[in-house]
């Protein structure tokens with residue numbers, strides 16, 4: 112506790128000298144070469160792990176992940192990389208994007224050597240992060256991206272190639288891909304709002320800076336003078352101390368969400384939270400273990416056979432359309448593919464629809480005509496814990512396959528889920544307390560809170576049930 116106090120205290124230097132955190136930001140600014148060396152090292156490691164396993168035979172059932180490259184890459188990508196990148200967003204903001212992400216670094220590199228074209232209008236559509244996340248998640252489930260290296264190469268490698276092509280065509284040394292099209296960027300920008308560190312911009316100092324200064328080479332194209340939060344910032348450090356107004360600082364993890372207004376809240380962010388992270392992702396993580404899915408599939412298969420309709424039971428689709436690995440007895444039929452989409456779609460409609468109804472009800476209770484999109488941001492901690500649980504399930508199952516006893520895991524998972532739910536509930540209550548409409552009485556606010564926490568409880572319950 113004393114150390115945390117020291118850290119917070121040292122971000123508010125009293126004698127004008129840089130605080131410890133500021134010094135970290137300045138160090139990042141002054142050591143671009145070191146950061147680029149990290150990025151190239153990650154790129155080489157990433158390319159080796161994403162390309163090589165796709166050309167190796169699938170592992171035998173008894174193989175260990177530490178002695179088989181295919182399993183090792185699977186464990187690293189999906190068991191460690193994804194869950195902990197998500198967690199890092201909540202702890203450090205988008206540091207992963209600015210310092211470690213191989214795709215962002217390659218896109219920026221391609222942009223430095225590319226055509227330098229203007230960003231087309233269609234690319235600026237703010238619905239891309241939502242659309243790209245949903246499509247990538249669905250496609251990943253159909254071809255079993257977590258299990259098979261060819262599928263991982265297609266999705267991860269395809270995304271990297273697309274990032275480089277976009278970088279080559281548009282922007283001058285910028286990360287146009289990350290800013291507008293990356294399927295993960297919407298999720299990262301939501302989770303980074305909870306980070307307790309950020310590059311704080313002192314607008315007054317910026318405005319009063321006496322000299323003209325060269326523009327900062329901000330790769331994700333941020334207007335730094337107006338930056339108020341973490342959502343787009345890649346934490347690369349290049350703007351640290353610019354005009355003596357930018358400094359790496361600590362803050363309350365709640366501040367960015369609590370300071371949202373109706374004007375600054377974004378409808379696509381809210382949709383990504385309630386339909387994407389809480390809907391599509393929940394369905395994608397849960398369908399394979401759902402007894403309803405199995406019953407529905409069995410019932411439909413019986414019905415089809417009784418009626419002499421056999422084509423939906425065919426399994427001739429190539430592996431890049433539907434999972435197709437006869438050597439491991441893992442082959443999806445057309446019926447499987449359709450039911451996966453149906454299950455995820457139904458989960459999304461039930462969860463997302465319940466949140467939309469709750470938002471409508473909350474708006475009505477608060478006397479607002481518009482949907483109060485800003486309240487949806489309170490669900491970010493729950494969405495973060497839900498996605499972490501889903502991704503880390505693979506980590507746990509791979510470790511269990513190695514006969515590691517992990518008796519504390521179920522309790523830890525419930526505790527994580529409860530923490531996410533409580534944090535969201537508390538944020539929502541604080542946001543409702545700040546609702547400007549004076550007609551919103553305590554009773555109405557309480558009902559609005561309960562309306563939104565109902566579906567939130569439904570999501571949490573789906574992980575326990």
Ligand code: SF4
Pocket residue numbers: 209310327328329330331333335338343344345346347348349350351
């Ligand atoms: S605002 Fe831009 S330059 Fe500054 S840390 Fe964030 S990404 Fe880097």
